[in-house]
Amino acid sequence: MDQFHGQLVAEKEKMRELAKLTKEQEALTKELNGVRRKERTYKRKLDEEKIDVEKLEGFSIAGLFLALAGKKDERLDQEKQEVLAAQLKWKEAQESIADLELDIKQLEGKIKSLGDPEATYQQLLLDKQDYLIHSGQQEGHQALNLIDKIGGLNSDVKEIKEALEAGKHARSALADASESLNKAKNWGTFDMFGGGVISTSIKHGHIDSAKEQVHRAQRLLRKFSYELDDIGHKFEANLSVSGGLTFMDYFFDGLISDWLVQDKINNSYQEVDKMYRETDSTLNKLELLLDNTKKTVQRLKVEWENLVTLG
Numbered sequence: 001m002d003q004f005h006g007q008l009v010a011e012k013e014k015m016r017e018l019a020k021l022t023k024e025q026e027a028l029t030k031e032l033n034g035v036r037r038k039e040r041t042y043k044r045k046l047d048e049e050k051i052d053v054e055k056l057e058g059f060s061i062a063g064l065f066l067a068l069a070g071k072k073d074e075r076l077d078q079e080k081q082e083v084l085a086a087q088l089k090w091k092e093a094q095e096s097i098a099d100l101e102l103d104i105k106q107l108e109g110k111i112k113s114l115g116d117p118e119a120t121y122q123q124l125l126l127d128k129q130d131y132l133i134h135s136g137q138q139e140g141h142q143a144l145n146l147i148d149k150i151g152g153l154n155s156d157v158k159e160i161k162e163a164l165e166a167g168k169h170a171r172s173a174l175a176d177a178s179e180s181l182n183k184a185k186n187w188g189t190f191d192m193f194g195g196g197v198i199s200t201s202i203k204h205g206h207i208d209s210a211k212e213q214v215h216r217a218q219r220l221l222r223k224f225s226y227e228l229d230d231i232g233h234k235f236e237a238n239l240s241v242s243g244g245l246t247f248m249d250y251f252f253d254g255l256i257s258d259w260l261v262q263d264k265i266n267n268s269y270q271e272v273d274k275m276y277r278e279t280d281s282t283l284n285k286l287e288l289l290l291d292n293t294k295k296t297v298q299r300l301k302v303e304w305e306n307l308v309t310l311g
Helices: 002-057 061-068 072-114 117-135 138-192 197-235 244-256 262-310
Strands: none
Touching: 002 072, 002 117, 002 138, 002 197, 072 197, 138 197, 138 262, 197 262
16 A cells, blocks of 8 residues: 555656646746747847948938937937847847756757656556555545545645745845845936036946846746746636736836936836745745645645544
């Protein structure tokens, strides 16, 4: 009996892990195709913006009229900012493609290593059924049902822990980005009161650092979102990080539209802080769910032990 129980629980866990990994692989592949389309769009946009800058910097009728009107420098600055925004979005898309391709490759390896647990599980059930029929033990059927429930809940505990780990990493990255943007915000305030070239340089250094940290948070939020989707459906729990997968677009649109305006840095800081608080709130719900699931497992174990002992 113990041997059957152990094998069944192990194969059941593999089946659930396989289903979860396959679902994540499909979602990542779909997202990869979408990001590839965005990368091509951003590249076209970047090429177009570069042409606009070259026209203004070189000799053209439009450039001549703008110069005569005294607006050429203003228009050129605007075009250069648009080039910068397009280039950052294109670069981010390229990095996301590399991340997704790596994640998919790793998932393929995990899926392959699991083999075919469904076939093994079905054969074990047939073997166990024959054993119970021949032994005529009613308690065996009841114990088997409890073991099946415990095995399922143990898999739930594992999935919740994985989601918690992903969420904590994302929250940490968001905290780092928030810190960098806060420093950029403070240096930007100093810059507004005549800080000069040095303060401007330091401010932009913190913005660059925030960009890297937000990219890291983006990838972790993606993983967190997939984990939550699976858990939320299973427990009918309100678990989500809304907007997590489009977070970078809002971040860049808010920050790059005018590199020097302090309000834009403030807005980006608020967006990061909002995502941090939403992630933190979801993690608190997961902690409660984990605690309740563990208590249920313990209760069922006691029930199973009593049944086996008295049977």
